[in-house]
Every structure is written in structure tokens, then in C-alpha cells.
Amino acid sequence: MKYNPFKIIIWVLFLVFVLLNSIRLFIYGFVISFIIVIIDRAFFGTRKRSDTQFLNLFLTFTSIFTLFYTFSPFFRSVEFKISHPRWEKLEIVSVDKETSKKVSTSFNFLEKAYTSIRINYLDDKGEFKVKTEEIKHYAILGFEPLIRKDRIEKELDYIHNRSLNKLIDKKAINLYQHPSKEKMKIFKGNDAFALRHSVGFQIALLITYFLFVILNIYCIFKFKQLVTALKSSNTKDQKTAYIILIIVLYSYLVVGITFLHYLKF
Numbered sequence: 001m002k003y004n005p006f007k008i009i010i011w012v013l014f015l016v017f018v019l020l021n022s023i024r025l026f027i028y029g030f031v032i033s034f035i036i037v038i039i040d041r042a043f044f045g046t047r048k049r050s051d052t053q054f055l056n057l058f059l060t061f062t063s064i065f066t067l068f069y070t071f072s073p074f075f076r077s078v079e080f081k082i083s084h085p086r087w088e089k090l091e092i093v094s095v096d097k098e099t100s101k102k103v104s105t106s107f108n109f110l111e112k113a114y115t116s117i118r119i120n121y122l123d124d125k126g127e128f129k130v131k132t133e134e135i136k137h138y139a140i141l142g143f144e145p146l147i148r149k150d151r152i153e154k155e156l157d158y159i160h161n162r163s164l165n166k167l168i169d170k171k172a173i174n175l176y177q178h179p180s181k182e183k184m185k186i187f188k189g190n191d192a193f194a195l196r197h198s199v200g201f202q203i204a205l206l207i208t209y210f211l212f213v214i215l216n217i218y219c220i221f222k223f224k225q226l227v228t229a230l231k232s233s234n235t236k237d238q239k240t241a242y243i244i245l246i247i248v249l250y251s252y253l254v255v256g257i258t259f260l261h262y263l264k265f
Contacts, residue, residue, distance in 0.1 A: 021069045024083060029062030070200050073189035077174045080185060087176040087185065093120040093128070095168045097135075100160065108152050109202060111139040113160035117168070119186075124177050131175070135164055135188060137196040140258060141205045147262060155265040159196055163189070205258065212251035219248060 037054045068075040081089070100115040114136035123129050137160040142152050166172065167189055174187040188197075195201045219226060229241035 021066055024079075025062055025065045025069060028065050029058050032061050033057035070198060071193050071195050072191070073187055073194050073197075074192050077187040077190070080176065080187065084176065084185075086179045088124050088179065090124065090175045090177055091122045092171045092173050092175060093122060095119055095171055095173060097164060097168055100164070102153070102156075104153070108139045108141050108143075108149070109206070110199065111152070111156070112136050113139075113156050115160070115164055117164075119173055119175065121173075121175055131184070131186070133186060133188065135160075135167065135197075137163060138199055138202050140262060141202055141209065142262065151262060151265045155262060158265065163194070163196075205254070208251050208254045211247060212255050215244065215248045215251060218244070 033054050036057055040053065069079065080087075096118045098116040098118070100113055102113045103111055105111045114134050116132060116134050119131045119133060121129055121131065137156065139152050139156040140147075142149075170190070172188070172190045174190070176185045178184070226241050226244065229237040232238050
């Protein structure tokens with residue numbers, strides 16, 4: 001059997017990405033994909049199509065769930081509440097912050113601002129307790145002289161302080177207590193999306209920069225072949241060309257938005 005190295009890499013990255021978050025995401029993707037395939041197989045499709053369709057759907061839905069789980073505090077909190085109905089949500093009395101600190105690096109990779117916070121809450125017995133956590137935000141990736149480091153740091157300070165103050169003012173902490181064990185789960189923030197709290201943001205941005213450079217070079221040298229493929233009657237070649245163009249447009253969009261945001265500082 002001949003294996004496609006590209007597909008193997010995609011599946012390995014997919015597995016690592018999901019396992020770094022929650023195994024439950026596999027279950028959600030499996031159940032939804034299974035239901036869709038069964039319905040399609042029963043009323044519209046064939047067994048042959050269903051076999052490949054399931055893998056594609058499973059990869060797609062699980063990736064979507066993982067994306068939301070990684071970058072959406074609101075989604076993580078809701079998902080946990082639904083999947084752990086017996087856990088008790090505790091009352092947050094107040095949130096206090098300590099002095100903010102910063103980790104600075106040469107190319108801004110893994111550069112972050114972080115602040116320790118004290119969460120004052122009432123446990124399941126109504127007793128006053130204190131829990132210490134850390135709020136962190138990662139910097140935009142940029143390389144001098146194209147992007148100045150002082151601007152990167154100024155932007156990071158702005159993002160960190162704005163998010164930190166919002167979290168404290170709104171007491172946007174969801175704290176859950178296990179029904180029988182001394183075990184707790186905490187979710188910081190209620191934003192629909194909070195990209196900067198995870199190192200995944202920098203990894204995704206680095207990959208986008210890489211795709212931006214490589215695919216632009218590819219499109220310049222393979223321009224005629226791409227145009228031919230787009231006009232071709234060969235569905236496979238046409239699909240490949242469209243995928244490349246979509247990724248190129250995505251990289252332009254992300255790089256453009258990032259750069260425009262950087263210019264504000």
C-alpha cells in the first residue's frame with residue numbers, strides 16, 4: 001500500500017493538536033461524523049463513498065472543535081459544564097492582581113507578558129478560599145528591521161493590560177469543584193475568542209508567515225501551471241490549484257491584519 005507523506009504529516013499533526021487539548025474532542029468528531037455518514041449512506045450515498053467520507057468528516061469536525069477549544073475560553077467553559085454536569089460552579093468573590101512581568105526574546109518567539117492573580121472564592125461548603133493563577137499573553141511574531149521590537153512590546157502591554165483589567169472588573173473566572181474529590185477546574189475569561197493567551201497563536205502565526213513566503217515564491221515560478229490547472233478539465237488538478245490559492249489568500253489576510261494592527265502602535 002502506498003502512503004501519501006503529506007497526508008501522514010497532516011494526520012500526525014492533527015492527533016498531536018487534539019491530544020494536547022482534550023480526548024473528548026475525538027468523541028464529538030466521531031459521533032457527528034458517524035451520524036452524517038449513516039444518514040448519507042442510508043438515503044443518498046454508497047458504501048464506497050461513506051468509507052472515505054467518514055475520515056474527511058471526522059478530520060474536519062474534530063479540527064473545528066479543537067480550534068474552538070484552543071482559542072475560545074467561552075467554548076471551553078460551556079463544553080466542560082455540559083460534559084461534567086455534576087461539578088459545582090463556585091462563586092467568585094473578587095479577583096486581585098499582582099505585578100506584571102515580561103519574558104523578552106530575540107525574535108519575539110515565546111515572548112510574553114504575564115501576571116499572577118489571586119482568586120477569592122467560596123467553596124462548596126461556603127468557606128472563603130484563595131487560589132493563585134497566572135494570566136499570560138504572547139507577543140506578535142516579528143523580525144527586525146521589518147517590525148520594531150519596541151512596538152511589539154508596546155502592543156503586548158496594551159493587549160495584556162486590557163484583557164487583565166477586563167477579567168478582573170467582570171470577575172470573568174469560571175471555577176468548578178469536583179463533587180467528591182479535592183479537584184478543581186478553572187477557566188479564565190468569557191471571551192468568544194482569545195487568541196493571544198496560547199503559544200498556539202505564535203505557532204499558527206509562524207506557520208502562516210512560512211506559507212506566505214513559500215507559496216508566493218511558488219506562485220511566481222509556477223504561475224502558468226496554476227492558470228492552466230484552473231482552466232483544466234482535470235478535477236484533481238483544478239482542486240489542487242484552488243486549494244493553493246485559498247491558502248495564499250488566507251496567508252495574505254492574516255499577515256495583512258497582523259501588520260495593520262501592528263501599525264496602530
